[in-house]
Amino acid sequence: xxxxAKTCVGRVxxxxxxxxxxxxxxxxxxxxxxxxxxxxxxxxxxxxxxMAIKEVSDYINARFSRDFNEDLVRAMIRNSIxxxxxxxxxxxMEHEEWAGMGTTLTMVLFFGEKIFIGHVGDSRAYIIRxxxxxxxxxxxxxxxxxxxxxxxxxEETKTHPMKNIITRALGTDRxxxxxxxxxxxxxxxxxxxxxxxLTNMLEDEEIKSIVCCQELDAAAEMLINKANLHGGIDNIxxxxxxxx
Numbered sequence: 553x554x555x556x557a558k559t560c561v562g563r564v565x566x567x568x569x570x571x572x573x574x575x576x577x578x579x580x581x582x583x584x585x586x587x588x589x590x591x592x593x594x595x596x597x598x599x600x601x602x603m604a605i606k607e608v609s610d611y612i613n614a615r616f617s618r619d620f621n622e623d624l625v626r627a628m629i630r631n632s633i634x635x636x637x638x639x640x641x642x643x644x645m646e647h648e649e650w651a652g653m654g655t656t657l658t659m660v661l662f663f664g665e666k667i668f669i670g671h672v673g674d675s676r677a678y679i680i681r682x683x684x685x686x687x688x689x690x691x692x693x694x695x696x697x698x699x700x701x702x703x704x705x706x707e708e709t710k711t712h713p714m715k716n717i718i719t720r721a722l723g724t725d726r727x728x729x730x731x732x733x734x735x736x737x738x739x740x741x742x743x744x745x746x747x748x749x750l751t752n753m754l755e756d757e758e759i760k761s762i763v764c765c766q767e768l769d770a771a772a773e774m775l776i777n778k779a780n781l782h783g784g785i786d787n788i789x790x791x792x793x794x795x796x
Contacts, residue, residue, distance in 0.1 A: 553583055553662070556768035557791040560776045562749055563784030569597030570747050570789040571605045571655075582616040583662035584609060585791050587675050589747040591721065592644075592653030600640050600655035600723050607636035608659060608670075625663050626732065629670045633657065633722070633730050640723030654721035657730075658689060658745055660793070667743065669733040672720050676751055678744040678759070679735065685744075685760035688733060692720035716748070742768075743793040746775075749786035753779035768792045 561568040569590035575581040588604045590597030611632035620628070636657070644650045656673025669677055674691040690696060694717040695709040709715060720729060737743075742763055750759070754775065762778065763771045772790050779788045 553793065553796055554768055555585065555791065555793040556772040557585075557789075558772040558776055559789040560780065560784075560787065562787050563780050565785075565787055567595070567598060568787045569601055570749070570787040571598075571601035572745075572789050572791060573605045573609045574791065582612055584612055584616075584659065585661075585743070585745055585793055586657065586659040587745040587747055587789050587791060588655045588657045588722075589673065589675050589749075589787070589789070590653065590655040591718075592650060596644070596650040596653030597655070599643065599650055600653040603640050603643065604636045604655045604657045604722050607639055608632045608657065611635055612661065620663070622663070622666070622668075622734075625661065625668055626734075629659070629661060629668055630730070630732060633659075633670050633672065634728065637722045637728045638726075641726065644723055652724075654723040656692075656718065656747070657722050660743055660745060662737065662793075662795070665737055666734050667737050669731070669735075671731040671733065672722055672728065674718050675745070675747045678746075678756070680742040680744065680760055680763055681738065681740075683760070683764055685756050687756065688735060689731065691718075692731075693718050710752075715752070737795050739795055741795045743791075743795070745791040745793075747787060747789040749784075749788035750775060750779050750790055752786060753782040753784070753788075763792060768794060 590601030
């Protein structure tokens, strides 16, 4: 497993509300990767995204076993997200300055010959296979919902004035409805996890072209640089994971 992860505050924001997790290099940790994009004033966004990353990774690292079957993997992922949601919501209720905070969360766990995805919000997971890029997650956003209803085209969602309004987030409601997905993985597939600071600045084909033409570290750096060149109006986080 080869991977690279980078984050940047961008060119406009004063602080970075994105957070990410990759497995530590020392130790027998699960092949777990997470991106979270926080929201909320008075540092609430930073708190929410960091809490989501910590709670989900701690939960899975403490319980994961390579002897699990797929049903146990699915249950573990679901429970980790539900626990993170409860703790973020509780923190927001106990600290007035964090009221209304929340975060997206997109996570991928490699297990056997599959990836298992847990997803809330509009951070994204893509797969690049045979020089083709496919978005695996669907955005939990107002414009995506309008597109699915046939009221907007995909092109219109990119410039719509309400494109940053998300319809699901961790920490905003007691009941949360994550998407849980799974896909077969093949050797040399590349998984891309990213916050919308990247996808609002770059087209999917631009992302694919950069990733396919560089080593992962160089590609991650170039993706962030390109997003900043195009405006860098938000925090930017990207993880690239190549299956071996």
